[in-house]
Amino acid sequence: MPEKTEHLRLRRFAETIRLETLKEFAELGFGHVGGAMSILETIAALYGGLMKIDPKRPDWKERDRFVMSKGHAGPTLYATLALLGYFPIEELKTLNKGGTNLPSHCDMHKTKGVDMTTGSLGQGISTAIGIALGQRMDGSGAYTYLAVGDGELNEGQIWEGAQFAPFQKLTNLIAFVDVNGKQLDGPTEEILDPLDIGAKFAAFGWLVKEVDGHDVAAIYDAVTEAKQSGKGPYVILLKTVKGNGCDFVAEMASNHHVQFDKEKMLAEVEKTQKRLEALGGESA
């Protein structure tokens, strides 16, 4: 298990990702801020230490891979990849602009470091399974990580994949469900109540863990434990808040896709900067 200093480093990394992600949105004036924020600490834990990757070799065959099935959270992943040096940080300013390499949904051919194209919800679980199978066939020992939304669980394809992965004993697949309790039209409970998500996955043969999705250290530790167990596939249910860490968005009832004044977002950037400073040391 990582030491305290390691946890602190991860927290700083998460705050730095938030800083850059919010700047991306500030530049644009709108976006899928809610879902981008709720998955943020998970991405920080993955790219801040859990994943075996090399930013200099984005196509390295033996690398771990990440499938952002809720592809509209791309901006958080882009900020992370830029911070790691996959492409220049200034490129983040081009989010969604004509001719950009950073479209609103993840695109593996446009963005260096993105492992799979997504945007049509539900498809990421299948591609992640395919990647994990391929890695196993290659004997590379690499892992595949997958993030899906709780609204996305509505898609039947999720449950086709959910049935297949444990049957294939995919111990190198670790999935996350971003349980922020909201989808596009409203609270998941009111649109299509998911009931007991953990029990459902367990019934399909998954090993289930639950963590505070905004505690980057807890996520890090949960994944490390899962890997050490040698078992799988695991699904980690992230208890999250849609818009977390971007206060005015988190406070909105409907915050899937939001439009805002630049000033408002810059104030959140400022707050994030302060939080980062409070954590001390260099930004990641």
Added chain:
Amino acid sequence: MRTYQDEPVMLRETLAKTMIEYAGKDTRIVALDADLASSSGFGAFQKAFPDRFFNCGVAEANMVGIAAGLSSTGRIPFAHSFGTFASRRVCDQIFLSGAYSGAHMVIVGSDPGVTAAYNGGTHMPFEDMGVLRSIPGIKLIEVTDSAMLRGVFDEIISSPAVYYLRLKRKVTTAVYGEGEKFKIGRANVLREGKDAAVICSGIMVAESLKAADILESEGIKVTVIDMHTWKPIDEDIVAKYAKETGVIITAENHNVVGGLGAAVCEAVCKLSPCRVIRHGIQDEFGEVGTESYLKTRFKLNAADVAETVRKAIKL
């Protein structure tokens, strides 16, 4: 002379309003959405008829199957998602549970082609009509403006089939006046000229009319035909203008493979062979940006259409 100006209302508002109006008189009408009711305007229908609206969650295939089942109990369901997910993601459900089973239902696919704008390539349907066009008996309509949308409603309700309405959600350009007549499967000839015929639909109608203005100032006179129904396509009109002008340009916010251009070519080959130049998306994927950036990127502006016409005439 045809004019064109931005409509004061969004097309989704017209759709919801018209559905509500008809549903008030006709209890068969029900509506479904797949977690996009706040985008489609179906939220207004839900408010008006809470017992006749079903939000299926992010589960388009299930939604279309449910719609087909509802149809078999005598209802007329309207089911919406973005055009990408309302076509390619649910193709088999539309085919088998829908068309093959003789369902009477309306699939609404929003954000056609470049109008998907900021949602980017993954959400940009250049293929929706093409994917669905080979389904027997399906009726494919690309709606130009609010007057047309209202104008085809009676027939949609009274004449059972699986319909796919390709519809821009937001502000569009008005071409038609209130009370103009529309018939599904009958094109509207908006302007006549002997030098070439431009066959178009959706956002390309206004662009083609503008192109006709540009060309007119150069002494080139073109016919502009709004082919709102891609299937069944109006073969008679295609044949007539193939004979009269000898050169057809199709203009579509869709892949030319399998799209309007392809449908027109089929009719031309069958009835009156002539040259057809297919102006539209040249077998590419979409990308992210503003609608105006994308119209330039994919050559969907009036000036681009005009240039294609000039070249076609010279060939």
